Amino acid sequence: MLEWPTVRNTASGRLSGRPGCCLTSTNPRGPDRKLVSSTNSRVVVTKVLCMRLQAVPSGMPQPPGSSEQVLPRLLADGVTWGDSSIWLPKLPTGGVDLFFTSPPYADARAYSRIHPDRYVEWFLPFARAMYDATSDTGSLVINIKNRVAKSGPLKGQRHPYVYQLVIALQNMGWRWLETYIWAKPNAVPGRFGPRTKDAYEYVYHFARGPRPYFDLDAIRVPYKTSTAEIERRKLDVNGRRNTTAGFGRDRTTTYLRGGADPGNVINVSQTYNQHYGVAHTAAMPEGLASFFIKATSPKNAVVIDPFAGGGTTVVVARRLGRRAGGLELHQEFITEARRRVAADEDNDIPGGLVDVG
Numbered sequence: 001m002l003e004w005p006t007v008r009n010t011a012s013g014r015l016s017g018r019p020g021c022c023l024t025s026t027n028p029r030g031p032d033r034k035l036v037s038s039t040n041s042r043v044v045v046t047k048v049l050c051m052r053l054q055a056v057p058s059g060m061p062q063p064p065g066s067s068e069q070v071l072p073r074l075l076a077d078g079v080t081w082g083d084s085s086i087w088l089p090k091l092p093t094g095g096v097d098l099f100f101t102s103p104p105y106a107d108a109r110a111y112s113r114i115h116p117d118r119y120v121e122w123f124l125p126f127a128r129a130m131y132d133a134t135s136d137t138g139s140l141v142i143n144i145k146n147r148v149a150k151s152g153p154l155k156g157q158r159h160p161y162v163y164q165l166v167i168a169l170q171n172m173g174w175r176w177l178e179t180y181i182w183a184k185p186n187a188v189p190g191r192f193g194p195r196t197k198d199a200y201e202y203v204y205h206f207a208r209g210p211r212p213y214f215d216l217d218a219i220r221v222p223y224k225t226s227t228a229e230i231e232r233r234k235l236d237v238n239g240r241r242n243t244t245a246g247f248g249r250d251r252t253t254t255y256l257r258g259g260a261d262p263g264n265v266i267n268v269s270q271t272y273n274q275h276y277g278v279a280h281t282a283a284m285p286e287g288l289a290s291f292f293i294k295a296t297s298p299k300n301a302v303v304i305d306p307f308a309g310g311g312t313t314v315v316v317a318r319r320l321g322r323r324a325g326g327l328e329l330h331q332e333f334i335t336e337a338r339r340r341v342a343a344d345e346d347n348d349i350p351g352g353l354v355d356v357g
């Protein structure tokens with residue numbers, strides 16, 4: 001494991017090697033190892049490993065001085081311009097019911113390039129702060145995607161950073177409840193080497209404590225069985241039927257629950273949200289957010305997205321009657337996210353899952 005870069009602040013202006021600023025290595029053999037000394041930026045950097053140092057943009061709001069004001073501020077703003085690594089540790093202990101988020105994927109987008117070898121190290125401080133801020137019945141739900149290593153000894157193979165992250169989170173104390181597969185029926189074609197196109201992503205559900213909130217009834221889907229069969233089953237007086245192998249189940253109640261368990265493979269079309277005018281390049285479909293927010297948080301719950309992007313989590317959570325806020329590092333996404341949050345509240349568009357089966 002490589003060493004974390006040493007960054008020394010020598011000036012009053014805050015400069016840091018912030019999470020979210022790592023660059024893809026230009027060295028085909030692995031992450032860069034350079035000696036950098038910059039007097040102009042009044043910062044002394046002794047080592048840079050796959051990390052770009054960047055000044056916090058001037059004008060970026062800092063959290064309020066009193067930590068009691070932090071959560072009300074996030075919930076009032078909808079989407080706040082800010083660095084989660086600074087804001088999350090200021091959240092009140094146990095004040096959040098659900099963190100639902102899609103963080104930047106390793107190496108994926110121009111807005112934040114994080115080398116996959118460094119991903120776990122980059123993410124853990126956020127995870128620690130979220131752990132402290134999550135209520136006893138609360139959850140952390142992360143949408144994340146695998147990638148093929150572009151360089152280094154694993155070049156051309158699937159990089160294990162997602163699995164390394166899951167294990168690290170479990171070791172931190174997060175209870176790994178489930179891995180969901182978000183299947184994309186309309187995944188975009190392309191050239192991906194000796195493999196098919198990527199047609200799914202992961203959604204990991206972690207809980208803070210042993211008795212997490214989970215509402216299966218909120219995400220049930222229509223039964224696939226015919227109406228006649230459902231009616232017949234309701235009248236079935238034989239109840240539980242044991243097989244010769246010695247097990248069976250009571251099928252008389254199967255169709256009394258208002259819908260079927262959707263299972264842990266969730267089909268949600270990638271909608272690209274163009275008709276909502278979403279400017280973010282990686283906005284998630286609202287149906288995905290809707291599914292997990294309904295299942296893992298009650299009405300009026302506090303829902304926070306620390307990597308809010310175009311504000312999908314906040315829009316959907318508020319529509320579903322949750323109190324929601326988010327943080328976003330890049331100011332250019334904030335305007336559009338806030339417009340979207342405000343427009344949705346005004347229009348009061350009813351929520352609904354997209355093609356969940």
Ligand SMILES: C[S@@+](CC[C@H](N)C(=O)[O-])C[C@H]1O[C@@H](n2cnc3c(N)ncnc32)[C@H](O)[C@@H]1O
Pocket residue numbers: 019020082083084085101102103104105111112280282283284285306307308309310311312313327328329330333
């Ligand atoms: C995958 S996108 C989220 C997209 C979002 N789910 C949506 O539907 O629009 C991840 C976002 O995290 C933001 N980000 C990265 N590091 C951050 C940080 N330290 N604090 C706040 N936001 C950050 C990026 O700018 C990017 O917009």
